[in-house]
Amino acid sequence: MTPPIPPAVSRRHPGVFRALCAVLIVIASVPRGICDPAAKDAKAEAKLPVLTVPVRVHLVQSKATPAMQTTMTDSDVRRIFGKVNMVWAQAGVHFQIESIVRTEAAVLSPEMEKKDEFVRVHAMIPKASLAATALNVCYVKEVKPNGFFHNGLIVVKDTASLRAVEGGIDEPLPRVTSHEIGHALSLSHRQDRTNLMASGTTGFSLNDAEIQAARGVAAKFQQSKAAGAAQADSSK
Numbered sequence: 001m002t003p004p005i006p007p008a009v010s011r012r013h014p015g016v017f018r019a020l021c022a023v024l025i026v027i028a029s030v031p032r033g034i035c036d037p038a039a040k041d042a043k044a045e046a047k048l049p050v051l052t053v054p055v056r057v058h059l060v061q062s063k064a065t066p067a068m069q070t071t072m073t074d075s076d077v078r079r080i081f082g083k084v085n086m087v088w089a090q091a092g093v094h095f096q097i098e099s100i101v102r103t104e105a106a107v108l109s110p111e112m113e114k115k116d117e118f119v120r121v122h123a124m125i126p127k128a129s130l131a132a133t134a135l136n137v138c139y140v141k142e143v144k145p146n147g148f149f150h151n152g153l154i155v156v157k158d159t160a161s162l163r164a165v166e167g168g169i170d171e172p173l174p175r176v177t178s179h180e181i182g183h184a185l186s187l188s189h190r191q192d193r194t195n196l197m198a199s200g201t202t203g204f205s206l207n208d209a210e211i212q213a214a215r216g217v218a219a220k221f222q223q224s225k226a227a228g229a230a231q232a233d234s235s236k
């Protein structure tokens, strides 16, 4: 709440009073973005029970294929997932980084090199490096789209760029990562300018149906993680 303007000020200094009012109106009308800690989505306020999904982040390395070599660092990953978690808070889903690993891209056979982009990039990620009970998010340098979800694997290029929309997020990588996570949690594209599942924009809102569907898949990740932990305990 703003403190009331003393009547003495408004009477004696009408110009000052008008200026103060103008400042208060401007402050009240500034759009609240993702980086404003006071920004609260109405859906987040509904206090959905938080589902925690583990994530293994692969910083893909490759001397043979420069397009596969990310230059991102661990601190970039932590910054990006800080914002991913702000986006997904509206659905009550939290992504916990299980590990950040350097994953060496495999060299493909000439045969595989001819396959389409998704199949080719997917084949370059060694399956032994993937976590069975976590989402696997791989950062590379350059693929045709900003990112994709294919056959259980999320791939995001660290050179991603987006079209800015009103109220959108302030940098591309958290949005592209959040969007591909949306696909991994069963969501399809919805071409509404300011939402998370629109293609190529900075928007990040989810509707109630998307929240419900994504939470259904997120709950399975949480259950499989719990089952994995129980198994590990009993084998000790």
Ligand SMILES: [Zn+2]
Residues within 6 Å of the ligand: 179, 183, 189, 199
């Ligand atoms: Zn998409």
